[in-house]
Structure formats: C-alpha cells, structure tokens
Amino acid sequence: MTVDDRERWSTRVGLVLAMAGNAVGLGNFLRFPVQATQNGGGTFMIPYFISFLLLGIPLMWIEWGIGRLGGAHGHSSLPGMFDVLTDRKTRWAKYLGVLGLFIPLVIFIYYTFIVSWMLALSFFSLTGDYFGLGEVEAMRGYLGSYQNVFDGSHTAATPTILFFLITLLFVVWVVGRGISGGIERLALIGMPVLFVFALVLVVRVLTLPAAAGSPAEGLNFIWSPHWGALADARVWLAAAGQMFFTLSVGVGSVHCYASYLRRDDDITLTGLSTAATNEFVEVVLGGTIAIPAAVVFFGVAGATAIANGGSYDLGIVAMSIVFQGLPGSEVLGRLAAFLWFFLLFVAGITSSVALASPTIAFLQREMGFTRKKAVGVLAGLSLPLGLFHVVFYRRGVLGDWDYWAGTFGLVIFATIEIVLFAWVFGIDRGWTELHRGADLRIPRFYRVVIQWITPLFLLTLLVWWGITQALPTLLMQNLADPSQAPFLWLSRLLLASVLVACLVGIRWAWVRRQSQTTGD
Amino acid sequence: MEPFALVFMIVSMAAVTLFAGYCFTRILRGK
Numbered sequence: 001m002t003v004d005d006r007e008r009w010s011t012r013v014g015l016v017l018a019m020a021g022n023a024v025g026l027g028n029f030l031r032f033p034v035q036a037t038q039n040g041g042g043t044f045m046i047p048y049f050i051s052f053l054l055l056g057i058p059l060m061w062i063e064w065g066i067g068r069l070g071g072a073h074g075h076s077s078l079p080g081m082f083d084v085l086t087d088r089k090t091r092w093a094k095y096l097g098v099l100g101l102f103i104p105l106v107i108f109i110y111y112t113f114i115v116s117w118m119l120a121l122s123f124f125s126l127t128g129d130y131f132g133l134g135e136v137e138a139m140r141g142y143l144g145s146y147q148n149v150f151d152g153s154h155t156a157a158t159p160t161i162l163f164f165l166i167t168l169l170f171v172v173w174v175v176g177r178g179i180s181g182g183i184e185r186l187a188l189i190g191m192p193v194l195f196v197f198a199l200v201l202v203v204r205v206l207t208l209p210a211a212a213g214s215p216a217e218g219l220n221f222i223w224s225p226h227w228g229a230l231a232d233a234r235v236w237l238a239a240a241g242q243m244f245f246t247l248s249v250g251v252g253s254v255h256c257y258a259s260y261l262r263r264d265d266d267i268t269l270t271g272l273s274t275a276a277t278n279e280f281v282e283v284v285l286g287g288t289i290a291i292p293a294a295v296v297f298f299g300v301a302g303a304t305a306i307a308n309g310g311s312y313d314l315g316i317v318a319m320s321i322v323f324q325g326l327p328g329s330e331v332l333g334r335l336a337a338f339l340w341f342f343l344l345f346v347a348g349i350t351s352s353v354a355l356a357s358p359t360i361a362f363l364q365r366e367m368g369f370t371r372k373k374a375v376g377v378l379a380g381l382s383l384p385l386g387l388f389h390v391v392f393y394r395r396g397v398l399g400d401w402d403y404w405a406g407t408f409g410l411v412i413f414a415t416i417e418i419v420l421f422a423w424v425f426g427i428d429r430g431w432t433e434l435h436r437g438a439d440l441r442i443p444r445f446y447r448v449v450i451q452w453i454t455p456l457f458l459l460t461l462l463v464w465w466g467i468t469q470a471l472p473t474l475l476m477q478n479l480a481d482p483s484q485a486p487f488l489w490l491s492r493l494l495l496a497s498v499l500v501a502c503l504v505g506i507r508w509a510w511v512r513r514q515s516q517t518t519g520d
Numbered sequence: 521m522e523p524f525a526l527v528f529m530i531v532s533m534a535a536v537t538l539f540a541g542y543c544f545t546r547i548l549r550g551k
C-alpha cells in the first residue's frame with residue numbers, strides 16, 4: 001500500500017462524528033459534573049473555558065496537524081510522526097513517540113473493562129436485576145460484587161468476564177472493519193443515538209417532581225459561583241486536567257484519525273467542530289443529568305456527599321438508585337436506567353475504538369502486518385491484560401494504571417509534542433502546516449499561545465502534578481490498604497513490560513524499514 | 521435558582537451551543 005492508496009474517511013461529517021466520538025466519553029457525563037461541583041460550581045467555568053482556549057484548542061489543532069502531516073508521509077502512529085517532525089534527522093524522536101503507542105494501548109485495556117460495566121448495567125437495567133436495592137450501601141455492594149470486590153450476587157465473576165469479552169470483541173470487530181467501514185460507521189450510528197438518549201434524559205430529569213430537592217436546586221447546586229475558588233491554584237489545575245480528559249488530547253488517537261485525511265483537507269474548522277461538539281455534550285448535556293437527578297432524590301446535602309465520593313459514586317451508584325425511584329411504573333424506570341447506561345456505553349465504546357486505533361495503525365503501517373493479523377495481536381495483548389484487571393480490580397491495579405497512563409502520562413506526552421511542534425519543527429512551518437487547505441483562519445494570537453503559553457501551562461501542570469501527586473503515588477504513600485502494594489508493583493511491572501514491548505516494536509519497525517530502503 | 525447561578529448557566533450553555541452551531545453550519549455548508 002502506498003501513501004496515496006491508503007484508507008480515508010468517506011465523509012467530513014463522518015470524520016467529525018468519529019473524532020467527537022473519540023473525545024466524548026464517560027468523562028463528559030461523569031467526571032465533568034463532579035469536577036464542577038468540587039471546584040467552585042459556576043466559577044469553575046471560568047478556568048475551564050480559559051483552559052479550553054489556551055490548552056484544549058491549541059493542542060487539538062497541533063494534534064490534527066501532526067496527524068495529517070504524518071499521514072502524508074505514510075505514518076498513522078506517533079513514532080513515525082515525531083520522526084517526520086524532526087525531518088528524520090534524529091535517532092531519538094521516534095522513540096519519544098512510544099508514548100503515542102503505549103498510552104492509548106494501556107488506556108484501551110482498562111477503559112474497555114470500565115465500558116463493559118456500562119454494557120452490563122444496561123442489560124441489568126432492562127432485566128431489573130438490581131431494582132429493589134434502593135440504598136447507597138446496598139447498591140455499592142451489588143456493584144462491588146459484580147466487580148469482584150465484595151461477595152454478593154455476582155461473586156462468581158462469570159458475568160464480569162462475559163461482558164468484558166463481549167465489549168472487547170465488539171471493539172476488535174469494529175477496528176477490524178477499517179476506517180470508513182468500521183470506525184466511521186460506528187460514529188454515524190452511535191453519536192446520533194448518544195445525542196437522542198441524552199436529550200431524552202435531560203428532559204426527564206428537568207421534569208422530575210420535587211422530592212428531597214428540585215431539578216432547579218440541582219442546577220443551582222452545580223452552577224452557583226464560589227468566587228474564592230478562583231484564587232485557588234488547584235481549581236485552575238483541575239480545569240486544565242479536565243481538558244485532557246474531555247478532548248482526549250495527549251493520547252495519540254487524534255493523530256491517528258487525522259492521518260487518514262488527505263494532504264489538503266481542512267483541519268482548522270473540522271478540528272474546532274469536534275471540540276465544539278464535545279463541549280456541547282459536556283456542558284449542556286453532561287451538566288444537566290447526573291447532578292440535578294441526584295439532588296432531586298438525595299437533596300443538596302446528600303448530592304454533595306455523593307459528588308465528593310467521585311464520578312463512580314455519582315454516575316453509577318447514585319443514578320442506579322435514582323432510576324429505581326422514578327415516578328410511574330418500574331418498566332419506565334428500567335427503561336430510563338437502560339438509556340443512561342447505554343448512553344455511557346456508546347460514549348465509552350467510540351472512545352475505546354479510537355484508543356485501539358494507534359496500535360492497529362502501527363502494526364499495519366510500520367510493521368507490515370495485515371489488518372487481520374494486527375487485530376489479532378491487539379486482541380491477544382488486550383485479553384490477558386484486561387483479565388488481569390478483572391481479577392485484580394479489588395487490589396487497586398486499575399487506578400494505578402489510570403494514574404500513570406491516563407493522567408500523568410497525558411501531560412508528559414502533550415508537553416513533548418508541543419515542544420517538538422513549536423520549537424523543533426518550528427512555529428513558522430507549523431503555522432503554515434495548520435493552514436494548509438484551511439477553511440478557517442486561526443487568529444494570529446494563537447501563534448504566541450502555541451509557542452509560549454501552552455508549553456508554559458503544560459510545564460506548570462507537569463511540575464505541580466509531579467511534586468504533589470506523581471511522587472507520592474510512585475512511592476505508594478497514603479495507600480489506603482497496604483496489602484495492595486505487591487499487586488501494584490506487579491501491575492507496574494506489566495506496565496513497564498508493555499512500554500518495553502512498544503520500544504522493541506519501534507526498533508524492529510525501523511530496522512525493517514531501513515532494510516527495505518537498502519533493498520530498493 | 522439564584523440569579524448568579526442562572527446567569528452562569530445560561531451564558532455557558534449559550535456559548536457552547538452557539539459555538540457548536542456555528543462550526544456545524546460552516547461544515548454543512550462545506551466552508
């Protein structure tokens with residue numbers, strides 16, 4: 001396959017929806033409302049929008065630019081793209097690109113397990129399996145038994161493994177069908193379904209009769225400004241962190257999708273459209289379902305306690321109880337619960353597919369595997385490592401992987417890519433690259449943002465998180481259960497093995513490429 | 521709802537809705 005006859009997106013709307021599907025995930029519906037309520041309510045939106053303008057949008061444009069440039073040179077994964085950014089003059093750039101393989105692969109493995117919970121809960125909502133468990137602790141016990149944490153109705157773990165296998169096989173099947181036949185088609189079906197389900201739930205939540213609270217009190221709870229929060233650095237860093245999660249920047253999947261564009265396809269307007277879609281889903285839809293529903297059923301004090309417990313408590317534990325208490329027949333409650341969990345499943349599965357793509361692209365483009373073989377390798381890697389999470393979830397291994405790959409890793413990767421783009425590739429060439437075939441002229445102010453402000457923003461985040469979180473996490477300080485330590489070291493050993501395997505793969509691919517060039 | 525909360529909500533939601541609407545209108549027009 002030459003550079004020109006490779007796969008392409010078949011429609012621009014399909015591309016925007018696939019990219020939006022990549023960005024819209026569980027974080028939009030679960031993480032955003034919790035972050036907003038924990039970090040100043042309405043005032044959180046000020047650092048949030050500033051982070052969107054100074055961090056999210058520039059990084060998103062850069063990733064689209066790097067992806068399209070790499071694609072034009074025959075690369076759909078970061079090692080080759082970073083090599084192109086340094087004009088293939090360095091030996092090290094491709095190895096830095098390992099983060100663009102390692103991070104999405106690792107997140108893919110545990111994220112698919114989380115997404116499988118949503119599929120399971122969609123099913124159990126329809127069957128009414130958990131209906132009747134109207135208390136928080138009872139629901140925690142039910143979910144914990146499903147996750148193999150506590151003894152209970154699902155202690156055998158068979159459904160946990162079954163739903164994980166179904167989810168993994170579905171993702172593998174989609175990516176196996178290719179860009180336009182699999183990923184784009186999933187987005188064209190999945191994203192409208194997500195919008196419709198979310199709109200139905202928004203209307204249902206806002207028309208709920210007042211109980212412990214009212215929907216208006218719920219909206220008031222999430223949007224009330226707490227001005228003192230603006231002076232708190234942690235609030236600004238939380239807003240910046242939310243940008244990574246919500247736009248899926250610093251991962252490697254945006255680059256991969258953008259590599260299937262043609263050389264002169266627009267990226268400025270198309271990229272902005274995906275970011276705008278994501279923001280609409282997050283702020284308008286994500287902010288109007290879980291918190292107002294929780295306030296109606298638990299009151300402001302109860303919802304505060306739940307939101308402080310995190311996204312899982314709010315979006316899964318509390319919402320499961322909310323749906324059991326909806327006015328009307330139980331069937332309607334089950335249906336609403338199904339809409340919610342299936343909505344989360346769709347949001348998650350489109351992201352899962354995007355996370356799988358860089359690995360498939362690397363195996364195909366750089367290592368010369370057929371798609372079938374590449375998909376087989378992905379499944380062969382993900383299955384045992386995913387089952388490791390199924391078995392040892394109770395030992396905290398998923399949280400540890402999520403921290404290193406899905407939180408701290410994103411900031412490291414984003415810092416490296418922006419420095420390479422703005423300073424090694426050069427802002428002048430970079431600016432020209434972004435505007436190739438552009439339907440939208442980027443305001444000139446963004447040249448300064450990309451060259452100075454975003455890198456400084458990222459470096460600040462990197463140092464802050466490094467000191468306050470990464471070091472204590474690495475040393476396992478403040479570990480709630482010290483008996484978890486050996487399991488966490490084992491999981492880190494596995495993480496390191498995945499990293500080494502990716503590095504060996506890059507070395508192997510470049511030796512192969514060199515021998516082919518010599519042979520030619 | 522408190523006036524400030526209502527203003528924040530309306531302004532934020534309107535901003536992202538108009539932003540998304542503007543982008544998609546241009547995409548659908550092909551420019």
